[in-house]
Amino acid sequence: xxxxxxxxxxxxxxxxxxxxxxxxxxxxxxxxxxxxxxxxxxxxxxxxxxxxxxxxxxxxxxxxxxxxxxxxxxxxxxxxxxxxxxxxxxxxxxxxxxxxxxxxxxxxxxxxxxxxxxxxxxxxxxxxxxxxxxxxxxxxxxxxxxxxxxxxxxxxxxxxxxxxxxxxxxxxxxxxxxxxxxxxxxxxxxxxxxxxxxxxxxxxxxxxxxxxxxxxxxxxxxxxxxxxxxxxxxxxxxxxxxxxxxxxxxxxxxxxxxxxxxxxxxxxxxxxxxxxxxxxxxxxxxxxxxxxxxxxxxxxxxxxxxxxxxxxxxxxxxxxxxxxxxxxxxxxxxxxxxxxxxxxxxxxxxxxxxxxxxxxxxxxxxxxxxxxxxxxxxxxxxxxxxxxxxxxxxxxxxxxxxxxxxxxxxxxxxxxxxxxxxxxxxxxxxxxxxxxxxxxxxxxxxxxxxxxxxxxxxxxxxxx
Numbered sequence: 216x217x218x219x220x221x222x223x224x225x226x227x228x229x230x231x232x233x234x235x236x237x238x239x240x241x242x243x244x245x246x247x248x249x250x251x252x253x254x255x256x257x258x259x260x261x262x263x264x265x266x267x268x269x270x271x272x273x274x275x276x277x278x279x280x281x282x283x284x285x286x287x288x289x290x291x292x293x294x295x296x297x298x299x300x301x302x303x304x305x306x307x308x309x310x311x312x313x314x315x316x317x318x319x320x321x322x323x324x325x326x327x328x329x330x331x332x333x334x335x336x337x338x339x340x341x342x343x344x345x346x347x348x349x350x351x352x353x354x355x356x357x358x359x360x361x362x363x364x365x366x367x368x369x370x371x372x373x374x375x376x377x378x379x380x381x382x383x384x385x386x387x388x389x390x391x392x393x394x395x396x397x398x399x400x401x402x403x404x405x406x407x408x409x410x411x412x413x414x415x416x417x418x419x420x421x422x423x424x425x426x427x428x429x430x431x432x433x434x435x436x437x438x439x440x441x442x443x444x445x446x447x448x449x450x451x452x453x454x455x456x457x458x459x460x461x462x463x464x465x466x467x468x469x470x471x472x473x474x475x476x477x478x479x480x481x482x483x484x485x486x487x488x489x490x491x492x493x494x495x496x497x498x499x500x501x502x503x504x505x506x507x508x509x510x511x512x513x514x515x516x517x518x519x520x521x522x523x524x525x526x527x528x529x530x531x532x533x534x535x536x537x538x539x540x541x542x543x544x545x546x547x548x549x550x551x552x553x554x555x556x557x558x559x560x561x562x563x564x565x566x567x568x569x570x571x572x573x574x575x576x577x578x579x580x581x582x583x584x585x586x587x588x589x590x591x592x593x594x595x596x597x598x599x600x601x602x603x604x605x606x607x608x609x610x611x612x613x614x615x616x617x618x619x620x621x622x623x624x625x626x627x628x629x630x631x632x633x634x635x636x637x638x639x640x641x642x643x644x645x646x647x648x649x650x651x652x653x654x655x656x657x658x659x660x661x662x663x664x665x666x667x668x669x670x671x672x673x674x675x676x677x678x679x
């Protein structure tokens with residue numbers, strides 16, 4: 216689509232109108248059943264990251280801030296102002312790469328949108344249905360913007376979770392503030408200027424990715440509050456000749472942003488992840504685990520070849536990660552972990568951040584990782600869709616034989632989703648050593664009934 220045609224579609228205005236007018240009754244049955252699941256998974260991710268050094272650091276930083284303290288830090292008897300609550304809770308949930316993902320948009324929407332919306336919900340005292348409607352508006356906004364500029368956006372060095380997620384956070388908060396279509400458009404226009412997040416951490420390591428979701432959540436809150444106060448953003452901030460899309464990507468399809476609004480919901484394509492790490496690594500981990508369960512032992516392996524999609528080669532293929540953040544984004548490291556650590560774990564394999572921390576001190580994992588290479592696989596590319604990423608693992612054994620396993624639709628993707636019971640079980644498995652079991656069971660009951668809740672206070676009742 217040429218520049219003149221794309222600029223003619225008023226994306227920012229149409230999305231603002233959608234955010235202001237979306238009705239919960241318009242959501243598909245699949246979306247209605249998915250949203251509470253996504254919220255529970257967000258709370259699980261936030262619990263997993265709640266007591267990490269980086270989360271504790273930002274909590275301490277903002278705990279004594281002198282602004283209004285009226286939004287909750289999850290799992291703590293602490294309140295801070297609304298933007299800082301969004302920041303802290305976004306850091307907790309988004310810092311471990313164990314969050315929901317949207318393959319086509321290349322973003323993790325939940326860890327930006329839920330913390331912003333929940334913090335704002337405490338301020339405005341909304342109902343469960345109002346919260347779900349706002350969050351759905353946020354997911355749709357962030358996902359559609361992401362799909363319209365990817366993968367070129369990512370290839371230029373931006374991380375879509377904060378850059379596109381800020382629009383989702385702003386949309387959800389604008390809706391909870393009951394802004395008009397023009398007010399919602401202004402919130403999106405302000406969010407466009409607040410959009411940020413580069414991907415150099417894939418190359419150089421560092422802690423910065425752990426803060427991306429929280430910063431975007433806070434920026435979305437502030438964009439909505441500024442619009443609520445009457446401030447304006449460019450009416451064409453997304454599609455304009457010097458707007459977000461053209462500044463952040465070499466390709467922009469505005470029709471993707473606005474096609475079938477109120478009728479089709481790409482939120483349906485969100486995946487949940489059994490393992491810490493990129494959603495694009497999940498099939499390879501599963502394939503390695505399948506080979507391990509077939510009887511192949513790590514000490515029988517001479518080398519491993521991982522068949523991946525070409526888009527993974529620049530960011531997820533290193534077999535020499537320099538820190539835990541890079542290890543969590545290394546397909547060879549994760550595959551080596553599946554062979555070394557998988558046989559020692561009871562039940563279904565689920566690689567956690569604690570497993571990664573242990574693996575960093577395990578020379579056998581490093582040795583196997585060093586003998587593991589990613590290659591572009593034509594069948595993987597052909598089977599990969601906008602909803603899920605396939606993967607193949609081939610082991611070359613010391614006896615000269617080879618064994619391979621191909622996974623088309625990894626667990627957690629829309630074609631192979633986690634059941635409601637599985638989502639609840641993994642929340643409880645994580646919380647059993649941290650929180651009171653009866654309290655968690657009661658919370659799950661409230662969470663699954665959120666659509667009918669008139670008071671959201673029970674959602675914030677979990678305490679260590």
